[in-house]
Structures are given as C-alpha cells and as structure tokens.
Amino acid sequence: MDAHFVTFALILLISSGISGSKDTPNISPQTCVSEGCLRGRYFTSYGGKRFEAYLGVPFAAPPVGEYRFKNPQAIQPWTGVYDASFERSKCVQKNDLLPNAAVEGSEDCLYLNLYKPVTAKNPGKPMAVMVFIHGGGYFAGSASMGEFGPDRLMDTGEVILVVIQYRLGAFGFLSTGDRVAPGNFGLKDQNAALRWVQRNIARFGGDPALVTLLGQSAGGASVQMHMMSPLSKGLFSRAVMMSGSALGFWHRPIEDPLKFAQEQAVAVGIASPTSMSTEELIRALREVDAIELGKSIDNLKFWFVYPLAAYHPVVENYVDSETFISEDPNVVWARGEYHQIPWRTGFVPNEGAFSSLQILLNASLVAELNEHAESYMPRLFGCKENEKSRRMLRQRFFPDGTDTQWITDANLNKIQDIFSEAFITYPIALTVKQYVDHVETNKNPIDLYYFSFKGNHSHSKYFSNTDLDFGVCHSDDLSYLFRSKDLFDDFEPDSPETAASAKLVDYYVRFAYDGVQDGTCQKKCAILEFANDASQQVKTDYMDGFDDEMIAFWTEIYS
Template sequence: MKMVISWNGLIVVGMVLCGLVCGNKDAKQSVPNDSCEKQEPEVERADPRVCIADGCLRGTFMKGYRTGLFEAFIGIPFAQPPVGKLRFANPVPVEPWREHGDYNASVEKSMCVQKNELLPVAAAMGSEDCLYLNVYRPKIQNTSKSVLPVMVYIHGGGYFSGSASPGIVGPEYFMDTKRVILVTIQYRVGVFGFLATGDEVVPGNFGLKDQSLALEWVKQNIANFGGNPRLVTIFGQSAGAGSVHMHMISPLSEGLFSRAIVMSGNAIAPWNFPTKDPLDLARRQAEAVGIPCAKNLTSRQIVDVLRNVDALALSDSISELKPWSVDPLTLYRPVVESLDWSNQAFLVEDPRESWQKGNYQQIPWMTGYLSNDGAVRAIAITTNQQLLKDLNANITTLLPLLLEKETSAEFLMALKQRFFVNSSNEQWITEKDAQQLIKLYTEAGFLYPLHASVKQHVTSADTETAPVSLYKFSFQGPYSYSMLYTANPDVHNFGVVHCDELIYLFRSPLLFPDFAHKSKEARMSHNLVKFFIDFAINGVATPLKPYRPCNSANEVYQSMDCDVLEFTNSADPEKPFEVRVINGRDEDMFAFWKKYYF
C-alpha cells in the first residue's frame, strides 16, 4: 500500500518527533519555567483555569477532530527537573508555584533526552527538564457535578525514546466522546531513566518511578479537573505496555489506578527481562564517554563522573555500546532493586516471578496485539542488503542478540526448522523471507509473552474480580508506522505493524494526515476509542456473542483458550470494517516457545 508522505519529509518529521519540540536547554531553577513560551498555540485564548495544591494553572483550548473546543492543560510539571544531583536519582515532587502566580499550561515542553535508533536518521535530542504531563478534558462548567473516568497514557519507545507531545499523542479522538479525562505523561528514557549500579548508589528504574510519581499526581489532583481519582485506567503501548504491566506488579504504584490496558508488549517479554549486571553496563557507559579506567571505578565514582557529562553527548554515546547495528534495542531497561536500599524500590523481584506467583494487583485488565508487531525491527533488516548479509554471515551470534535472549545450538536449529525450513545453512534469511522474520519477532517478543501472561493470570487470579479481556488489531488503512522502520517503505506491503493501532487512538498531525470524516478509517477510530473507553468504565471489553471469556474453566489446553475481539478489514464493500470474535488458542506456537522461552 503506497504511502502519501514523502520519505524526505518524514525524516524531518522524525527529527521533530525525536525532540526538537522546544529545544535542549535544561532548567536552572526549581520553579518550573516556560521553556517554550515563544511558541504560542494557534487556538482560541479563553484561558481555562484550574487550581491545585501547588498553585493555579492556566490552560488553553484545542479543537476536536469532529466536535468543538475542549480544554487542554499542557506541560504541567509533576517533578523537579532531574538535573545536577537529581540526574540518576529518584524523582522529587515539583516545588509549589502558587506564590509566583498562575502557571502557563498552554504550551508543550521538550521531550526527554533521547536518541531514537528506530529512525534511519538518529540523533540525540531533547532536554533533561522534561518531567511534565498533559491533562485534556471536555469543556466543563461545574466540576462538582461532572466526575469523569480518567485514562492515563504511557508512551512506548523501547525505554529509549518517546514523547507525550500532542502532535504525536493527540487527544482529539478521546475528547470528541466527552466521556473521559485523558492524561499523557513523560518520563526519563535511556541512560537517564534506567542507568543502575546494582546497589543503593544508583538503584535504577528512574523512568518507571517518574511514571509512578505522575500517577500519584493524578490521584492527588485529578478531582480538581473534574476527574474521578477512584476510576483511573492506565494504558500503554510497547515499552509503555511493559510499564503498565510492571505498575500492576510494583508496590510503589499500588492503589494508584483501578484498570490497566497492556498493548503490544508486557513485563515478561524478552526485551523487558531485567538487566543482569547493571554495574558492568554502567562502567561500559563510562568508557563510552571517554572516562579512563572505568572498569576500576566504584559505583559512587561512576555516577559522579557521569553526572558531569553533557546530556546530549551521554545520550549519543549509547550507540558505542551496541555490538551490531542498533542491537540490542532495549540496552537500558528495568532492574531488580532491594528494599534494603530504599523504601522507594519499584521492582523487588523479577517481573516473570511476580507474575507467575500472582504477586500483583488483582484488577481488571485488557491486553492485545497486532498482526505484525515484530516488524518494528525485522523490516529494517530485510530491506537493508548490508544488514541482511551480516545477519546471514553471523547468524549464530546475531540472532540471539536480536531476540535479546540467550540461545543454544539446539534452539537455533529449532528456529531454522520453524521459520526458515527451506533456507540453506549459508543463507537462512533472504529479502523474500521478510514475513518469516517478522513472524519470528512477533511470536518471540509479543505473542508468546501475551499468551503466557494470560495463561498464568487465569491460573493464579480470581477472574471474577480481576477479569482479563483480549483484542487483536489487524485493520489495515492507508497509513502505517512501517514507514518509520525502514528507509525503503514502499518496497513491500508489511501489513499491520507495531504501533499502527495508535493511528486510530491518537491524532498524530506530525506524522499522518487527518482521515476524511466519513471515511472507514474515521469510523474505525471512533469504534476503537469507544472500545477502550468502555473498558475503562466497565472493566471488561464489550463482548460480541457468543464469546468465551478467559477463566480457569476454559483453560484445558496448553495455550490460553479464550476468545479475542479482532478489529479487521471487512470483505463486504458495504461495511467499513469488521469486529469479530476469534479463538485465541494457538497450541503450536505456545508449545514451541514454552520449551525455549525462559
């Protein structure tokens, strides 16, 4: 399917997406500053105003996709800028500004420092002063009579990139419904969010703790916006899904939400396995920025020198730690902490153990996947002749690196038999095998972890009080995130790839044109947003009949044995799309990966 956006234009957009939202200057004061005050939004200036404990906020109006104006409070600080001694430290709540007048919450702030290596042109961008959130609500005249459910979105990006920018995570589709308050948050990523030393000096998980503090902010303040702090749904995609899943596990986030939606990823996926030796990684990071004798430095010495390295230079140096191309993608990731270090530990055991034992919040949750989630990395390889040649020449060393998982010779041969059975030993993967490599990535990184998490949940939890709902998104429209994953987006039709459902949940004017209002894509968007909101309100997906829920009574097979709601294209030209019930059982896939996974 041919894209309508030029590749050259997309690179420019991608660079904006990567951090050129507001510049790169770090804040030098504890009171939040208006780091983007020169960028005045082109919206009607009626100045909606809300007061919270920290002070009063003046927002702005935004225009809905189908409807009129809604209120937007953009760039609200929830933590002090994590600079200086606060770099590589737990987030600290923001200083009140009530004595300094109303806070200007009408302009967006910079995204966190990052280098988005999924883009063909990657550069370190952003600011360390980035711990802000956005609150969007319908126009409300009397908040005491208007208590709406709240949905908090946590962006993905492999723990190394991402943004809450309204140009990418636009609120318009949710605000058109007038049924919820939407909150989008930012958190530290990459080395800034996940550096650790394996001890109390740098315990790690700072990006996740940023998220938890943002959720605490929502609990304390959302009622002032007309939201219900007792009906908060957190939802996230990819690394955001892994984050949501870990908030269900973390003692630090207990009681901060009542529903969860886990989209294309979770806490037991290989790319979310905790870092085994964080101190070694920290020492290698110090070496990458030119620190001499880094292997001999103590934890305290490492953090002291890294706190004085330029933020962009530190982010850019992460590429030096990648053995091949940009792999492993999630170099910096969650770590297991000890309660002996601090009472602010986010993860106190491996998420795989927590989930298997049922050590997590027993709340309603929903999880889903896309047909070709694995395309997020696979297509960049199969459309690059040099990468494909390298992979085939070093398949036994590079494939484990790509899967972010230790492998044996037996496992590698099993992979060849399952995915590349007709290939030669000299060339496992050709450009024609793109779909098979996508399938491998999809099963290993997304589909099997989803099955395993559901299977373990129905075994250990009470699915009456903590039901799990499932969906699959396989609707293919004219736009796709595949154009961001390869420099040759028109070479193949890659189907429905990782992130494509976001096109229908969030308006993304920096990336894609708007849908025509009467198009099938616009109708799919309306339907999908309604589906998510219905779950946030009711705690279960709106079922079609007949529908077999996930519970222990249905778990007679090895894989999960329950129904999935699939959003897909319709074979009937009179119908814009189809929502149907499919059986989620996949015994062949589950049996293969269960043998080799953990």
Template sequence: MSSYNLVFLVLSLLNVSLCQEDTVTATVAEGQLRGKVAKTVNGVTYYSFQGIPYAKPPTGKLRFKNPEPVDPWEGIRDALEEGYICPQYGMVMNANNDISGEEDCLFVNVYTLSLESNSENPNATMVWIHGGAYQTGSGNIESARPDFLLEQGVNVVTLNYRLSALGFLSTGDDVIPGNFGLKDQVLALKWVQTNIAQFGGSPSKITIFGQSAGGASIHYQVISPLAKGLFQGAIAESGSALGSTVYETPAKARQRTIRLCQALDLDSDNSTEILEYLQTMFTEDIIQTVTYSLTAEQSIRESVHFRPTSEENSSGDQQFITDEPINLLAAGIFNDVPFISGTVTDEGMVMLMEIQGDSSKLETFNNNMAYMIPENLNVDIDSDEGKELGEKIRSFYVNGRNLTQDTHARDELPHTMFEYGTVKHVQMQAKLAKSPVYQYYFTFKGSSSTVKHFQDNDYSAVGHGEELKYLFYDPRQNYSTGSPEQITSDRIVKLWTNFAKTGNPTPDDDAVLENVTWSPATDEEHNYLEIGSDLSLKQDLQPSRMEFWEEEYETYDSWPQ
C-alpha cells in the same frame, strides 16, 4: 492621537481581551495554572494545560536518583505550551540523529472537558504513557492528539519520563538502583491522583494506557507495589513486562553500566565512583555514548538498550520490583485491576524492515539464525544449542530458507516472538486475577499503512503501532465519513473509553460495536477480540506458534511452570 495610533491601541486592547477570554485557570496542590481553551477536530470545546511539572528537575545530584515531587510555586504558572522532552538520540526510523531534549523534562499535560472541581459526576481519566524503546518519544500532542478520546467524554493526561541511560541505568545495588523512568511514571500518577478532581476528573476512575515500551510500562505498573491504588484499569498495547527486550537482570544491568563508563573513559566498577562521575558528565555525552558501549551482539540484536531491572539488591521502600516479572506474575503479585492487552498482526515488521534494509545485517542473520532467539531465552547464540535452535526457528517460520530483501516477504520474520509475552501474561493473569483480563488482536489494514509509509512502496501491513492512528487524531489522515478507516477509529475509541468509564469495553449493546460482547479470557477459554474489518470474538491466538515458543521456554527453563 493620530488615527493610526488609535486603531493600533484599539486592536491591541482587543487582542488582550481575546487572549484573556481564551485562557482559563485551575488550582492544583502546587499552585495556580493558566491553561487555554481549545477545540477538537469536530468542534468540541476542551481545556488544555500543558507543561505542568510533577517532579523536581532530575539534574545534578538528582541525576540517577528517584524522582522528588516538584516544589510549590507562587502566582499563576503558565501551562500554555509543552515542556521539554527528555534527552534522546534521534527519533525512531528517522535519519536525523541529533540529540534533543533537556533533563528538566518531567511534565504532564492535562486535557479536560470540564473545570468543575469536586463534580457530582466527574469524568473518567485516561493517562497515556508513550513508547519508543525506552529511548525516544514524549507525551507531546504531536504524537498523541486526544481529540477522539475527549469527544467520548473522558479526560486525557500525557506525560514525559526519563529515557535511555538517564532513565534506566543501574549498578544493581542501592547506589543506582535503576528504573527511574518507571518511577517517574509512578510519581506522575500520584500527581494525577492528587489533582485530577480540579480538572473535573475522578481519582477513582483512572485508566493507564500505552503502546510498545509504553505498553510494557503499563504492565510494569500493574506488577509494581509502588503503583498500587493509583489506577483502576490498564490497557497495554503491543507491550508486556514479559517481552524479550524489556527486562534485564541486575548483574547484566551492572555490566551494561560499566561498559558505558568505559566508553566514557572511566575504568571503575565501584558504584559510588560511577555515580559521581556520571553526575558530572554532559547529557549529550551520556546519550551519544550509549550506542558505542554495546557489544557486537547487542548492536545486532537489541532494540532496547537500557531497560527495567529488578531492585532485589536494593533496600528501602522505593523498590519498583524485586524479582523478575515472570516470577511476580506466577506468584500472583500484581495489582488486580481490569486489564486489556493485545497486539497487531505484523508486530515484527519494524525489525524485518531494518534487517532487509541492511545487507550486512541480513547476511549476519542468515549465517546464524540464532540471532532470532528472544533475548530472555537463556541460550548462548554462539553455542551449539543456540545454533541448533536458530535452525529450528528457520525451519518453523521460513521452511529452512534464507531471509531475503523481498519487501513482500512479511512472513519471513517470527512475529510471534513479539506476541508471545503478551499471550503468556494474559493467560497467567486470567488464571489468578479476580478482575477481568481482555485480549485483542488488531488486524485491520487501512488504505494508509504505517509500514507502507516508511518503506515508500505499495506494500502494506498491520505493523507495530498501526492502531494508534485510529485511536488518536492525526491531521495527516483524512478519514471520510462512513469509510472503513473512520468506522475502525470509532470502534477502537469506543472500546477504550467504555473500558475507562466502566471497566468493561462492551458494557451494553452498541451498533457502533456491532453489538458484540467482548468476553474476557479465562483459564479455560483463551478468548480474544479480533479488531479487523469487523469485530469478532475468537479463541486461542496463533496456537501453533504459541506452542512452539512455550516448548522452547520450557526446554531452556526460562519460565517458571
């Protein structure tokens, strides 16, 4: 054997040895998994298991059906890399509109500090549900790196769920009841309940958390009977089932489905024909046609197209919800667990940027400010009362002026339209729940603003999703030790992980948290924690704006009183 071949053989054997040392195995209910050893940004060792299927691929006859548990497998299944993301059309705020993803996308990713099964002191687990207007996103690590959370001693699980029409299309009856993306989340939570002990976690210490549509999903899981007992805490960031764009009546959901079918050359209102036809369509055709099936009004007003709905016209025991979310909350029908919910200062900035960047859309809004009316307010925007309310909004928020393309005019958009649902559900649950309900308001403006990044100028704001870069590790951010950004990151991570471990974000005095006590909201005291340069407990978030919208919802009989 030549010296070259000998060296090659030795290096090959060494590489095999290293690969074996860098992998670990775990046994779950469906079979064995091979994961890998990794380190956080600060050098803490953890174990990564990615691309674990929790459901059968929702393809063919399983398209537009409730998810089914995955079948067991033989041998050791590699869990070394993430699975496919769910089909989606482009990315939020990205010029690339290519369709990506595969329907075989129902995977979870597990990150854990321990593989000691049935430990006497198991870790709490945080299950992340991503946002993206129910149209984009995934549980992939690029958008939710768990380093900071793991370093506080919790497990982290992320997941994919069906999106857009594939996840939320409905005929408003038994044939296509809808809510498949939310039911995917339920099945993933059942998988976590069954298997988390094999990853050093406790099935009785599970907290679900998410942002935007993920935050709304969290709130939906809180009010769904299907999720009862699957988690012991919930954190909804900038999302609520009472949000103006995340619910649709069965009748409107059916109308949306019929319009999609017409755009796909099926002129039928028969639910069975619709199901059979759509099950034969190419994935790309369905996703791509969604935007072409919108009415002119929808194309201007909507950020979420296919969305959750009530299954009141369906039968069986797999109905996700059977009434409007507001009615369920008013009746006290929700899973009573410790709950955190909140928003950021400039929630509406994403919408404002879109309007300001499109002169045609800007003109449309200025000609009829009724386009600013929340979708769940029962007002026809083309009616006299709609136009009257539009002018009332213009007067209240911008002193009767037109919107402009001035990128510094952040107060031109009624951000509270996005906040109102959160404040409303916090107040309703605080009144009826036995478990604590905590509210926060994230106001910290760091040196690198998400809004500033997308607008490519010097203007900064605390925009939608701003808190995520402090909660998850982002290699593009380089916070120096002791900087305000690093301190803010330490604080929000500590608050969230304290809550996951104990159900209380401030269980003890803690210098990192400035020894603050975060008091829950009650029926009498509308407490909230402002997370800014400092932490401070306050009361009654934006009272004048909340009163404005409360009056309008009462006037148009959109909320039960």
C-alpha cells in the same frame, strides 16, 4: 517500543511544538493544583468539540545536576500562574528506529499534558481518567500532542486524558545495583505522574477512583510493571497493555547492573571505572554532558542498532518506601502476584515491523545477518548461543535455508515473523497464559483484542521509509485512538477509518468506566477482533500467532 515502538512498543521523535487541533482564541482556562495555578489553552477538535489543554505541566523536579540518576524529587510549589499553554522538551533520547538518528531532548523533561472536554457528556458527574504511557523501548518517545492528540477522546465528552513523559535510556534506567543509583528511574517517574494525578485530577473534574493506566509497546510493559509494583498499588483501577509485555526477553532484568554501569562509563571515556566506588562512579557520570551520554549508546551495541532496549528495568535488591520492584517481574507475574483490577491486552498482525523492516529492506544488513546468523540470531532474540537455539530458530523460521545461508529470497519475509513473535506476541501470550493458570484465584477479569483493521495509513511509512505495504504494523492502532496530525493526514469524515476509530475509542471509554464485563478466561480466552468487514468478531480460541505451539516453542528455547 515506538515512530513508535513500540513499544517494544516504537515512537517517532517529533517536534514538541503544538500542531493539529485548531486553537480557539478565547480567554485561557485556569485550574489550580496542589503546587500552584495553571493557565492552559482552549482547542477545538477535528470533530468540532472544544477542550481544555494544560501542556507541559511539571509533576516532579527537573532531574538535572545532582538529581541525575536519582529517584524523582517532589516539585516545589510556585507563585503566580504557571504557563501551561505550550509543550516542553522530550527527554534525552536517540531513536535508533529511525535512520541516522541524532540525540535530541533535554534532561528537564518530567512534564505531562492534560486534556479535558469543555462540555462533559454527564455534567456534574466526575469523569473517568485515562493516563497514557508512550512506547519507544525505554529509549525514545514523548508526550507530543502532534502524535497523541486527544481529539477522538475529547469528542466523546466522557474522559480526561493525561499523557506523560519519563526518563529514557541511561538517564532512566542506569543502576549501580545499590542505593547510590537504584535504577528504574523512568518507572518511578511514571509513578510520580500517577501520584500527581491522584492529588490533582478532581480539580479538573476527574474521578481519582476511575483511573485507567494504558500504554503501548514499552509503555504496555510499563503498565504491567505497575500492576506488580507495591509502589503503584491504589494509583489506578484499570490497566491496558497495548502491544507490549514485561515478560519479553528484551525486558529481562539486567543481571549485573553495576558491570553495565561500568561499561557505560568506559563508553564515555571515564578511566578505570572498576576501581571506583559506586559513589565515585555516579559522580563521574553526572559530569558527562547529556548529549554525549546519549550518543554513547552506540558503543554498547553488538551489531547495527542492537540491542535496541539496552537499558531497561532492574531488580532492586532491597525494600524501602521508594523500591519499585524487588524481585524478577517474570517470577512475580508467574506467581499471580499483581493488583486485582480489570485489565486488557491486545496486539496487531505485524508487530515486528518496528525493527524488522530496517533489516528486510537493506541488502547489506541481510547479508551481514546471514554471515553471522549463528551468533546474531540467538543474541537478537535473547536466546543462549548454543546448538539447540540455533537449530530451533532455523527450523521454525528458515527451514528452507542452509547452515551457511539461513535467509533466502524465498524466506526473507520470515524476518518479520521472528521479530513479531519474540518481541511482542509471545510475551503477550505468556502474560495471558500465566494469568489463566491462576484463574481460580484471580479476581481481576481480563479481555483481549486483535486489531487487524487495515486503513490508508501505517507506521511502516516511518519504520521502512517507504510507502510499501507491510500490513497492519506495530503502532497502527494508535492512530485510531489518538489524532496523529504530525504523522498522518486526518481521516475523511465518512470513511471506514473514521468508523473503525469510533469503535476503538468507544471500546476504551467503556472500559474506563465499566471495566471488563465478561472477562473470565478458563483454558482459552475470547479475542475481540477489529477487522475490515465493519464488524467486531469474537474469537473463542487463540488466534494464529497467539497459539499454544508458539508458546511452547519460545518457552522451550528460553529454558
């Protein structure tokens, strides 16, 4: 969800122009890949280190025309030298995390950005590779260098960074429930990018056997999906889920994808879609203008911008060489059937900020939510609309409210807590708990982190459109791993923020090379905290907001 979800891991829609790092006016770097040769661009990082950038590199054919609602197609080789000195468009999207969001982007968007140090820390030794999947609830986000600048990682001289884009919303996840439009196109785009990395990363000095797949919010959920997909087996050797899990209610497979595709057709004015064959339905939807199709998501909401992630993965009810997942991921993960590789997951204190702040700071929305609490509250958090759900939600989060007014001035901030738990922290806790249930048979060690460091910048500025203090919010840790020049001013060289960033970057780089050293969880798992006291503290138990009581509550309510 990403300004950043997300993700659900949340992502701001920013321009695709290059900003941030200083361009170095030298001869352009060139590298030849399996499809042809690339001409990139040199940059100098904020820390003074030079790196190569290959921007807007195609990894699949443009999914336009007859390729809309199809699995990604192979990119055709080109002649001459491809200009990889500038970024290409983000994918078509309407970022409902921002006020008055407009539809932006292009269908021709399957591109990646690749960065490598000019001077490697260990010359002659292949470098570890980090492939990042942006968040945005599967409806927003991009690979923008202005948001996911590589400077902090390039300054280490130890890793290659690849940031990828993938189809979003209806373009990425509409399905007819059969082979006509099987769905999961966005996840398959990510898979195609991983295959591109495997084919080509050695040409940049990277080690294809040391690929870490990491994502944030919906990007983190995507990583978990790749851990379960047979299609992605062997394409990466480490996994990181930042503030995101595929076990969240918002990620539950769409039960009747054909019915939803028919509702989408009605939303764009297609007559009598239920009388069409799936072939006819998809042909009609391919004729719809991309911007109009993007706008039509408003017609599929029940209140305000909800559901945020209207489109998300589906179960493909058959198995062939292009099937991403053929069973409910909640069932697959609970059985312990995932790739046996080291993995990491973590979260921040105020995960719900990406969505809760829009309501919290809008008196009209609070009044509407209060008026319709018995209906809206269960639907907002994926619960059944029955007396048990209403009673449980009110007692846990709004016990001082009344039947007619759940939300009061005294408990208003609880809106942040309920969004945080339902969307992010409970799914992560469940992910870890179910891993622990299989600890005796698992060969893949894990570690957990909690990023509570509070710096001068916060993504709450974009979520709330204010400078008010809402603590450490969803996506705030991203600014310590990446340089987000289009969002925030740079950290001062000797500041606590710079020191915290150095620790977080080292934490990820070491993982990219060494995996998890002491990651065996028994009944509980230790959590590494990045805090403001300038030390990293190991917690030997679940922390507040990541505890057994919370797990029991949401497990019962969803049952």
